[in-house]
Each structure stands twice: as C-alpha cells, then as structure tokens.
Amino acid sequence: ERLSLGDLDTLMPQDMINAKPISAAVKEFFGSSQLSQFMDQNNPLSEITHKRRISALGPGGLTRERAGFEVRDVHPTHYGRVCPIETPEGPNIGLINSLSVYAQTNEYGFLETPYRKVIDGVVTDEIHYLSAIEEGNYVIAQANSNLDEEGHFVEDLVTCRSKGESSLFSRDQVDYMDVSTQQVVSVGASLIPFLEHDDANRALMGANMQRQAVPTLRADKPLVGTGMERAVAVDSGVTAVAK
Structure with a gap:
C-alpha cells in the first residue's frame, strides 16, 4: 500500500519498513537477556x-x-x-x-571438528569437518600416531577412536586422523x-x-x-x- 501511494523518486526504505519491532527485539536482548554480558576485557x-x-x-x-x-x-x-x-x-x-x-559450527548449528583424510593407509592434507553424528561412522587415529615421510602409519596397529570407544585398529581400517594434539582442549x-x-x-x-x-605494559x-x-x-x- 505504501509502495503504491508513495512517489518512487523520493521513496526511501524507512518509508516502507517499520524498524521498531526489530529495534525493540535487539534492545530487549542486550538490555535484559540472561545471555547478554559485558565482555571480559581483563587481558x-x-x-x-x-x-x-x-x-x-x-x-x-x-x-x-x-x-x-x-x-x-x-x-x-x-x-x-x-x-x-x-x-x-x-x-x-x-x-x-x-x-x-x-571447533566451528555448521549451517545447522552443530559443532564440528577437523580431521585429516586417510586414503589406503596414507594420511593426506585434505581436511574434513565432521559433526559428532558423522564421526561415529569412522575410525579416527590420534594426532601423535607415528608416520613415515610419505604419510604411511609406521605401526601395523594404530590407537584409534570409533563409536566413542578407544581401541587398536589395523592401519588399513583408519578413515581419518586428528589434525593436532591440541584440538581436544580450548584456547585457555x-x-x-x-x-x-x-x-x-x-x-x-x-x-x-x-x-x-x-596484562604487562611491555609484553615479552x-x-x-x-x-x-x-x-x-x-x-x-x-x-x-x-x-
């Protein structure tokens, strides 16, 4: 209705859209939500x-x-x-x-973590992000598994995770490998x-x-x-x- 009544040459977006509900929702979140906090800027x-x-x-x-x-x-x-x-x-x-x-979130809001793809017992640099549901279908080796120069597993039996349990698997059964030993923990x-x-x-x-x-004045x-x-x-x- 506003579009048909208004002059197209002088019409502005704010003439057609009522921003008050959006503004009220944003203000309500930052002003009164339990999850709204002042950022901790100690260091x-x-x-x-x-x-x-x-x-x-x-x-x-x-x-x-x-x-x-x-x-x-x-x-x-x-x-x-x-x-x-x-x-x-x-x-x-x-x-x-x-x-x-x-860790990162995918398009559906699930948390994902990266793994290196293993093809025929060779660890590649191809990175795949997997959610917890997807991860259950694969055998995943630890990041500290011994590799040779070409990316093959040195040992015949490799410590891996599968379906939430840790066990020894043949190197030919491994699907993925952790990207880093630090990927389990947070930044802190x-x-x-x-x-x-x-x-x-x-x-x-x-x-x-x-x-x-x-924080120090002159960080070293x-x-x-x-x-x-x-x-x-x-x-x-x-x-x-x-x-």
Whole structure:
C-alpha cells in the first residue's frame, strides 16, 4: 500500500519498513537477556575466551538447580568440540563450557571438528569437518600416531577412536586422523605447558586463572610456551601486528 501511494523518486526504505519491532527485539536482548554480558576485557585471553563461551543456561535452556550430573559430565562427543577442562567451579560447572581450539559450527548449528583424510593407509592434507553424528561412522587415529615421510602409519596397529570407544585398529581400517594434539582442549587450556602431565582439576584452575592475569605494559615472549601464544595475541585483536 505504501509502495503504491508513495512517489518512487523520493521513496526511501524507512518509508516502507517499520524498524521498531526489530529495534525493540535487539534492545530487549542486550538490555535484559540472561545471555547478554559485558565482555571480559581483563587481558587478551579473557576477551577471546569470553567470545568462545557456550552455555546450557538461559531462555529455553536448563537451570542450575535442576541440571543433573549427566548434563554436566564430559561426554565422548565433546572430543574436539567442547573443552573437557575449561569450565567454572561452583554451581555452573559443566553448564558453561568453552569451544575447543579448532571447533566451528555448521549451517545447522552443530559443532564440528577437523580431521585429516586417510586414503589406503596414507594420511593426506585434505581436511574434513565432521559433526559428532558423522564421526561415529569412522575410525579416527590420534594426532601423535607415528608416520613415515610419505604419510604411511609406521605401526601395523594404530590407537584409534570409533563409536566413542578407544581401541587398536589395523592401519588399513583408519578413515581419518586428528589434525593436532591440541584440538581436544580450548584456547585457555592449550596455553598450559605440559598439560598432559597435569591433574585435570588443577588444569581447570590454571585455565581459569590465566584469564585473571593483569596484562604487562611491555609484553615479552614466554620462556616456556605451547605455540598458541601468538595465535591468541593476533586473533584477540589487541596486539599491533606489522605487515
């Protein structure tokens, strides 16, 4: 009706579209939603971790009081998608989690993690992202499996995962291989050196406490690192990077 009544030469988009409902919905979300928070900007890590947080609470979700042990516990499908270490202590434990380092969401909203394709026992550089449902159909080798120069598995029997269980498989049965040993954990946990030697409870505390560190005026390279420090510094957007 507005289109037929208006003058096409002077008609503007705002004359035809009422933006008030959209504006009200956006304002309501940022103003009063349970999931709307001020960004944690204590240091670059706290910023990037806050952006990668996933929650089971909020509208349409669970409540702290009714959430049982099964919901909070680590599940085999979390592998490479949700960090089993970084979660708050207290009533929110297991309900608020962090995305793993290489995790991404697909077009349907499911979390996916990358794997290297294995063809006839040879590990290729072809990367496939798989959801937890798709992953159950394949045999997946660990990232630290020994390979020769051409990408063949050195051992005849390889430690792999299939249908949520870990077992030994013949190298000819392997379909995929993990892209990195760090793909299980989140950005915060991946900054802890020698993480595999730590007790999980202490690693949880360490991953959470790194986000509380006060940043230095003149940042320097760490004497001991995991290789993720540069990625955090660059991807957080707070560091000046020369071209």
